[in-house]
Amino acid sequence: MVKLTRRDFLKISSLTAAGLAWNALRAKAPRAERMQTRKPNIVILLADTMTAANLSLFGYPRQTTPNLERLASRATVYHSHYSGGNFTTSGTATLLTGSYPWTHRAVNLGGLVRRQLADHNIFHLLGSDYHRVGFAQNLWADLFLRQFRADVDQHIPTTSFIHGQEKPLVTHLFKNDPLASYYAVDDFLLSTHHTVNPLSGSALMGYLGLFYGLSHRDLGTADAEHPYGMPNNGYYYFENKVVYDGVRDTILELHRGQNPFFAYFHLMAPHSTYRPTAQFADSLADMEFPTKQFHPLGGRANRRTLLKQRKVYDEYVANVDAEMGRLLDSLEAAGVLDDTYFIITSDHGEFFERGEYGHDTPLLYDPVIHIPLIVFAPGQTQRMDIHTPTSAADVLPTVLSLAGQEIPAGDGRPLPGLGGSVDEERPVFSIEAKQVSSFVPLSRVSISMVKGTKKMIHYKGYEKYPDAFELYDLQTDDQEKRDLHAEDTVTAAKMKEELLDSLSRAEKTLRQ
Amino acid sequence: MRLLKSRLPPSSSILPVFAVISFLVYGWMLIIFFWKVPSWLMFLTLDEILVNLAYVLAAALLESLAILGLFLLVCILLPAAMMKDVFVTRGTVAALIGLGSIMLYMYIFSEVGYSFLDDLLLWTLSSLALTLLLTVPAPRLNFIVRLTAWTSDRVTVFVYLFLPLSALSLLVVISRNLF
Numbered sequence: 001m002v003k004l005t006r007r008d009f010l011k012i013s014s015l016t017a018a019g020l021a022w023n024a025l026r027a028k029a030p031r032a033e034r035m036q037t038r039k040p041n042i043v044i045l046l047a048d049t050m051t052a053a054n055l056s057l058f059g060y061p062r063q064t065t066p067n068l069e070r071l072a073s074r075a076t077v078y079h080s081h082y083s084g085g086n087f088t089t090s091g092t093a094t095l096l097t098g099s100y101p102w103t104h105r106a107v108n109l110g111g112l113v114r115r116q117l118a119d120h121n122i123f124h125l126l127g128s129d130y131h132r133v134g135f136a137q138n139l140w141a142d143l144f145l146r147q148f149r150a151d152v153d154q155h156i157p158t159t160s161f162i163h164g165q166e167k168p169l170v171t172h173l174f175k176n177d178p179l180a181s182y183y184a185v186d187d188f189l190l191s192t193h194h195t196v197n198p199l200s201g202s203a204l205m206g207y208l209g210l211f212y213g214l215s216h217r218d219l220g221t222a223d224a225e226h227p228y229g230m231p232n233n234g235y236y237y238f239e240n241k242v243v244y245d246g247v248r249d250t251i252l253e254l255h256r257g258q259n260p261f262f263a264y265f266h267l268m269a270p271h272s273t274y275r276p277t278a279q280f281a282d283s284l285a286d287m288e289f290p291t292k293q294f295h296p297l298g299g300r301a302n303r304r305t306l307l308k309q310r311k312v313y314d315e316y317v318a319n320v321d322a323e324m325g326r327l328l329d330s331l332e333a334a335g336v337l338d339d340t341y342f343i344i345t346s347d348h349g350e351f352f353e354r355g356e357y358g359h360d361t362p363l364l365y366d367p368v369i370h371i372p373l374i375v376f377a378p379g380q381t382q383r384m385d386i387h388t389p390t391s392a393a394d395v396l397p398t399v400l401s402l403a404g405q406e407i408p409a410g411d412g413r414p415l416p417g418l419g420g421s422v423d424e425e426r427p428v429f430s431i432e433a434k435q436v437s438s439f440v441p442l443s444r445v446s447i448s449m450v451k452g453t454k455k456m457i458h459y460k461g462y463e464k465y466p467d468a469f470e471l472y473d474l475q476t477d478d479q480e481k482r483d484l485h486a487e488d489t490v491t492a493a494k495m496k497e498e499l500l501d502s503l504s505r506a507e508k509t510l511r512q
Numbered sequence: 513m514r515l516l517k518s519r520l521p522p523s524s525s526i527l528p529v530f531a532v533i534s535f536l537v538y539g540w541m542l543i544i545f546f547w548k549v550p551s552w553l554m555f556l557t558l559d560e561i562l563v564n565l566a567y568v569l570a571a572a573l574l575e576s577l578a579i580l581g582l583f584l585l586v587c588i589l590l591p592a593a594m595m596k597d598v599f600v601t602r603g604t605v606a607a608l609i610g611l612g613s614i615m616l617y618m619y620i621f622s623e624v625g626y627s628f629l630d631d632l633l634l635w636t637l638s639s640l641a642l643t644l645l646l647t648v649p650a651p652r653l654n655f656i657v658r659l660t661a662w663t664s665d666r667v668t669v670f671v672y673l674f675l676p677l678s679a680l681s682l683l684v685v686i687s688r689n690l691f
Contacts, residue, residue: 105555106555107555108551108554108555110555111554111555112555112556115557174689175689176688176689176690176691177685177688177689179560180560180563180564180567180688181567181689183552183556183560183564184563184564184566184567184568184571185567185571188544188545188548188564188567188568189541189567189568189571198622198625199544199547199618199619199622200544200618201541201544201545201548201568201571202537202540202541202571202572202575203537203540203611203614203615203618204537204575204579204611204614205571205575206618207614207617207618210618210621210627210632211629211632214627214628214629214632215629217629436554437553437554437555438554438555439555
């Protein structure tokens, strides 16, 4: 038997203690090391159709976003942020590719990004260092996740977190061919969409689909919690609370993983039809808003309708704001925001003026293209306000800059305050060209150019309003009521030249 | 097996009925397809549209076979005299009335833009009743027998066009989803 001296005992004891301490430290080290060396997580939360014009965070008189105002005290708020287009396809493609619609060419309803540019997407450029996740409730946004599927590590099905389906969606069964199966099956053989495809490609499948839909309609009927009915995206019903809980759980799970993650959540609300819950329905007071003249290319809805639509929309925005507040509070409590950039934005705005409501319009006034952008950076404790015009095309280079990746040439540039600098001379464009083929020059197009405090809108190819230019000073006339095109001829001529020159340069890239 | 043989009509009777069914199914799909093509041309390339066509033709084949399968199931369930021996006449009439009523409803729906479950149920029951009403006496009416024979004979030629194209399309769809 080996005899232990007092010295041996002390040696063994100290070695054992050191070993135990080392083990304990080693277990904690990766987490601490990871915090210091690994790339930051990045989350983009996109609320579809959220106009900055109706958010109290940006000065709207109705108290629609108390939670965002509270949370913004530790975020960077961009006050003049513009979407690439005025509907989902063009606006989302600009965000995901960092290019304007005249470059990415996803300009039609349900269109795709130009094939040559498909690799120029945020998932691809971030690279495989990141675990890349995408979820879109809007089917047209989900198409981009399908188009970029080779670069998306985790594509959360659009039918996740739902209450029940109104129309059958079957393309998730075609995992290897998600684009063709969407266009051929969901959008053609089954669809009975009143504008996109009023007649289903298969009479029998359409008939059976109609049966299915009508027999499931009670899923969306009004109840005590949903006085206007359950929110839906045209295919399925969902509860915003459940969706936001699903987003939260997904982020928490991603945060527990070993790799840094990039997550893109494209949520449907507050897109029409506006369905606030009982807590928010009829919660805002009636209010008057400036009257504006009808536009030759606009609708003819009366003032009462516009006010009514605006009010329900505002209530729905307040509902979304509450969910966002709940989500951010829970992520903060879980420590997710300590190492995660959290970006809140939208794909386009919404309109309640000039006889028009919604966003199915060729018009490009601020309500339909001015969108929120709020960025929560890890460790940020002070609010920062950026007033210089920025574009949704800037989000991609900003994300790449935050991730330490190379930024390829494109229409966007890193945002001021997040790697970029303020440039008052830089023009920011928004483009609408639904009625033009994405393969040919834009013969019928609306283009908005914001530069400093001035904004020019150009309408090209419309019979009712041929080759028109409008000029506004957003500093003195944020409601865009006074067209200065005929008064400030010097500014108008300069901006017109720059706008047409930019259009011409963009058209040249189409031939490359 | 013997029961199946005794109840199922001969292939010479099945083909004309299948021809009528596929003529209606393919006809509708192709008309709507070509109506849709201009909007697809706005943002889809030609090869992407051809892939869509492959899905459509494959779906048309499967749908036609499914409807024919339904008719053959009725043959198995009913005594031979009621269906097997008069399959061309009754099958053609049932296909024309049944599918025709579905197509008519979908067309009206596209014009009106909305529908209700009660309307749809009523339409379905009425269509079924009408199909039965016209199918039952059809074999006893000579001009209907001659008309259905003439019609199914004329449209059979399309089967020889649709079948190879659909088989190829089915292969395209299967290969795209397997690999």
